Amino acid sequence: MLPSMIKRQTPSRAMVYLSPLLALALTLVAGILLFLIMGVSPAAALHAFFIEPVSTFYGLTELGVKASPLILIGVALSLGFRAGVWNIGAEGQLIMGGLCGGAVALFFYEKTGFYIIPLILIAGVSGGMMWASIVAFLRTHFNANEILTSLMLSYVAGLFLNLMVHGPLKDPEGYNFPESRLFSESALLPTMFEGSRLHIGFLIALIVVVVGWVLISRTLLGYQIKVMGDAPAAGEHAGFSRSKIIWITLILSGGIAGLAGVIEVSGPIGQLLPTISPGYGFTAIIVAYVGRLHPVGVLFAALLLALTYLGGEEAQISLNLPVAVTGVFQGLLLFFLLASDVLIHYRVSFNNKQMVAS
Amino acid sequence: MNTSSPYLLELKGMSKAFPGVLATDNVDLQIKPGEVHALLGENGAGKSTLVKMIYGILKPDAGSILFNGIPVEVNTPAHARELGVAMVFQHFSLFDSLSVVDNISLGMDHDNDMHELAQQITELSHRYGLPLDPQRHVYTLSVGERQRIEIIRCLLQKPKLLVMDEPTSVLTPQEVEKLFITLKRLSEEGMAILYISHKLNEIKALCSGATILRLGRKVDSVKVEDESAQSLAAMMMGKELKNIAHPKQAELGEVRLLVNGLDLPAKDKTGIALQGINLEVRSGEVVGISGVAGNGQDELLAALNGEQRSAQASSIEIEGQAAGRMGPNERRLIGLASVPEKRLGHGAVPDMNLAENSFLTAFKRLGLIKNSLIDSIKTSLFADKIIQQFSVKTPSSDVPAVSLSGGNLQKFIIGRELLQDPDMLIVAQPTWGVDAGAAQTIRLELRELAAKGAAVLVISQDLDELLEISDRIGAICGGKLSRFYPTSDITIEQVGMLMAGVCIEEGVLNVA
Numbered sequence: 001m002l003p004s005m006i007k008r009q010t011p012s013r014a015m016v017y018l019s020p021l022l023a024l025a026l027t028l029v030a031g032i033l034l035f036l037i038m039g040v041s042p043a044a045a046l047h048a049f050f051i052e053p054v055s056t057f058y059g060l061t062e063l064g065v066k067a068s069p070l071i072l073i074g075v076a077l078s079l080g081f082r083a084g085v086w087n088i089g090a091e092g093q094l095i096m097g098g099l100c101g102g103a104v105a106l107f108f109y110e111k112t113g114f115y116i117i118p119l120i121l122i123a124g125v126s127g128g129m130m131w132a133s134i135v136a137f138l139r140t141h142f143n144a145n146e147i148l149t150s151l152m153l154s155y156v157a158g159l160f161l162n163l164m165v166h167g168p169l170k171d172p173e174g175y176n177f178p179e180s181r182l183f184s185e186s187a188l189l190p191t192m193f194e195g196s197r198l199h200i201g202f203l204i205a206l207i208v209v210v211v212g213w214v215l216i217s218r219t220l221l222g223y224q225i226k227v228m229g230d231a232p233a234a235g236e237h238a239g240f241s242r243s244k245i246i247w248i249t250l251i252l253s254g255g256i257a258g259l260a261g262v263i264e265v266s267g268p269i270g271q272l273l274p275t276i277s278p279g280y281g282f283t284a285i286i287v288a289y290v291g292r293l294h295p296v297g298v299l300f301a302a303l304l305l306a307l308t309y310l311g312g313e314e315a316q317i318s319l320n321l322p323v324a325v326t327g328v329f330q331g332l333l334l335f336f337l338l339a340s341d342v343l344i345h346y347r348v349s350f351n352n353k354q355m356v357a358s
Numbered sequence: 359m360n361t362s363s364p365y366l367l368e369l370k371g372m373s374k375a376f377p378g379v380l381a382t383d384n385v386d387l388q389i390k391p392g393e394v395h396a397l398l399g400e401n402g403a404g405k406s407t408l409v410k411m412i413y414g415i416l417k418p419d420a421g422s423i424l425f426n427g428i429p430v431e432v433n434t435p436a437h438a439r440e441l442g443v444a445m446v447f448q449h450f451s452l453f454d455s456l457s458v459v460d461n462i463s464l465g466m467d468h469d470n471d472m473h474e475l476a477q478q479i480t481e482l483s484h485r486y487g488l489p490l491d492p493q494r495h496v497y498t499l500s501v502g503e504r505q506r507i508e509i510i511r512c513l514l515q516k517p518k519l520l521v522m523d524e525p526t527s528v529l530t531p532q533e534v535e536k537l538f539i540t541l542k543r544l545s546e547e548g549m550a551i552l553y554i555s556h557k558l559n560e561i562k563a564l565c566s567g568a569t570i571l572r573l574g575r576k577v578d579s580v581k582v583e584d585e586s587a588q589s590l591a592a593m594m595m596g597k598e599l600k601n602i603a604h605p606k607q608a609e610l611g612e613v614r615l616l617v618n619g620l621d622l623p624a625k626d627k628t629g630i631a632l633q634g635i636n637l638e639v640r641s642g643e644v645v646g647i648s649g650v651a652g653n654g655q656d657e658l659l660a661a662l663n664g665e666q667r668s669a670q671a672s673s674i675e676i677e678g679q680a681a682g683r684m685g686p687n688e689r690r691l692i693g694l695a696s697v698p699e700k701r702l703g704h705g706a707v708p709d710m711n712l713a714e715n716s717f718l719t720a721f722k723r724l725g726l727i728k729n730s731l732i733d734s735i736k737t738s739l740f741a742d743k744i745i746q747q748f749s750v751k752t753p754s755s756d757v758p759a760v761s762l763s764g765g766n767l768q769k770f771i772i773g774r775e776l777l778q779d780p781d782m783l784i785v786a787q788p789t790w791g792v793d794a795g796a797a798q799t800i801r802l803e804l805r806e807l808a809a810k811g812a813a814v815l816v817i818s819q820d821l822d823e824l825l826e827i828s829d830r831i832g833a834i835c836g837g838k839l840s841r842f843y844p845t846s847d848i849t850i851e852q853v854g855m856l857m858a859g860v861c862i863e864e865g866v867l868n869v870a
Binding site: 214220226227230234238 | 663664665685686687688690696698700702703704705706707708709710714717718719721727730731732734
């Protein structure tokens with residue numbers, strides 16, 4: 001007989017919070033197997049992957065650099081996911097934010113002024129919001145699935161950035177390379193420690209965590225988001241507007257993703273390139289789920305996923321492992337997390353008769 | 359083969375219990391070859407459980423199934439199909455991305471030549487007026503066409519008995535007409551049909567015999583031609599209460615809720631359009647709206663509580679204010695509270711705790727927001743007050759709504775609305791699925807609210823309940839509201855007529 005899945009009456013509450021740790025443990029086990037198959041010493045590989053990158057102060061600051069966009073987008077996406085709004089195009093909103101902010105930075109090239117950085121950040125947020133508002137419009141007016149539209153718009157954004165750095169925003173003295181000029185000093189985010197790349201974007205990310213936490217747990221808007229995600233009909237009964245929530249969550253997540261993008265270009269990157277993100281917008285989806293859609297959980301999950309980026313680089317350098325290891329680790333983590341979540345809510349039965357009777 | 363039995367299928371003493379409920383209790387049923395037999399009953403009467411036992415999906419706890427007079431034990435649907443039973447389910451099991459012929463082939467017990475199968479499908483579809491192109495993909499088909507696939511899938515097995523579970527609930531009136539022509543044709547050719555429904559006019563139009571179930575028990579088996587729609591309704595809804603102790607007419611005050619010729623188009627194809635609704639509920643009275651499920655009750659509640667806004671502000675007046683364009687919260691602020699039929703997911707959010715659920719409809723009227731943050735202390739206190747005053751059995755206000763029993767959650771939801779001192783309460787199915795004790799408490803609370811001067815409107819399928827608590831009663835049928843009559847002057851049969859959409863005015867009843 002075929003096995004079947006039966007919904008559990010009451011899913012264990014403790015397991016809901018423990019499942020990210022369980023998934024992490026399973027990822028490590030799978031990673032060890034993977035390294036053995038590849039003929040690499042698992043101990044050396046895991047050391048290179050998880051310990052080496054954070055064994056120095058510089059390593060820790062780099063972790064903060066990688067984690068900042070993940071924290072920002074992770075918090076933003078978890079608000080939308082709580083409302084049942086599946087914006088998986090944060091990558092595109094990040095790119096548009098970076099592009100708009102970058103364009104402003106280039107506009108003020110070789111100018112100085114305290115006002116430049118705020119203007120750049122505002123431009124970045126607006127770029128992300130504008131990109132996400134297309135998704136919101138298509139969803140509320142034509143009922144177009146936001147999963148598809150937001151994902152497709154990510155590719156459009158990527159190509160548009162390419163077009164810009166090949167064309168109008170190309171460095172005039174750059175020997176025809178598809179890159180913009182390097183931003184001038186007053187368009188770069190100040191760093192927090194001498195000799196590191198950790199910039200004030202990390203502080204902004206921490207502020208967003210706190211604001212996100214208060215928003216989701218204490219405000220009427222957060223309440224509406226949760227109700228609309230759990231029981232839309234109850235939300236309508238209470239007089240909440242579905243399309244209002246769709247607009248707000250998309251604009252909010254688009255804006256924060258745009259902020260993450262502009263923080264990247266005027267932080268660690270310092271210019272516009274054809275590619276400004278190693279997939280932060282997509283990795284943030286994993287971050288949001290590993291963090292249980294809670295801003296504080298997202299903070300820790302973002303640090304963990306940031307480590308996989310650093311560890312992947314380290315493993316490339318010291319063990320000659322392919323760059324795909326990072327993606328494999330991230331994928332394994334999400335896979336095991338989703339699998340344990342399914343088993344928290346359902347149990348497997350090999351007895352079909354019982355299934356029918358229940 | 360024992361051919362002495364006049365019946366194709368005979369059920370004797372079928373019983374099936376689920377945890378906490380006896381779904382069918384000692385039910386008998388007989389169907390002759392070529393007969394269209396109705397299985398009639400309200401939601402939860404045990405119809406689906408009974409046919410699932412016939413089709414081998416559920417195993418009966420007691421009772422026997424006789425096929426052509428021979429006792430059989432039906433263990434699996436495949437076994438049922440071998441015996442000649444075919445079933446069209448309410449929810450189709452089709453693959454959207456496959457063609458009609460692929461879908462049918464997948465559901466067959468044996469392998470088939472696809473070309474031959476396609477020919478058979480075309481042939482059957484011509485013969486029974488079920489136009490269907492075997493090569494079309496399912497996603498391009500309407501709901502009615504999809505149902506034809508299921509019917510043809512059944513007919514290919516050349517069954518002796520066709521079971522149809524509420525086949526018209528997803529169809530438009532035109533599609534229903536076509537379906538009936540097909541079914542009559544099949545019956546003329548000697549196929550027996552067991553037709554499950556709670557729609558009386560369909561049963562009058564199609565069936566020759568009917569077995570009526572109520573609360574898991576068989577009420578009666580009748581010839582449909584001997585019965586009227588209202589007598590069938592009375593059997594279905596329960597007729598044991600002949601003499602009702604009518605509540606004392608309270609002092610009637612001003613009109614609190616007034617509906618003037620409200621029209622509301624259906625939201626989707628299976629929805630019901632409200633037509634020319636006129637209604638008046640005064641301070642101090644309980645008004646009851648009866649009706650068979652799916653006749654516009656949900657739509658009426660949504661129109662009145664503001665979930666669905668009407669085109670004209672003046673079509674609904676609350677406390678003398680034109681409220682047709684107001685949303686739920688604006689209507690709440692001027693005193694209208696409502697309790698929807700579905701508790702989990704409509705009246706309450708399943709995964710939120712009781713404190714959070716108490717906030718859901720009360721935050722505006724009780725001012726549960728302070729400095730634009732949720733006042734969680736005040737909210738918890740309110741939840742505790744509901745739990746205490748309405749004896750909700752729960753360890754604390756911190757448990758999720760989904761963990762409460764139906765009766766307790768209903769007490770909580772009604773308590774949440776009543777403690778906001780509404781001037782007007784609209785409640786749908788107030789005691790559905792609630793145990794007898796809690797049901798009595800809820801009814802008393804509703805009467806008491808009216809006695810305190812509020813206007814109460816109860817929309818219910820439980821006729822006994824409506825007759826017990828309402829001062830005036832009417833019915834909704836096909837999205838139209840009947841006139842209302844004082845409960846003291848009306849009989850169950852007359853309410854049955856109203857529910858079947860028969861106008862009482864036409865000489866049958868002379869009241870008011």
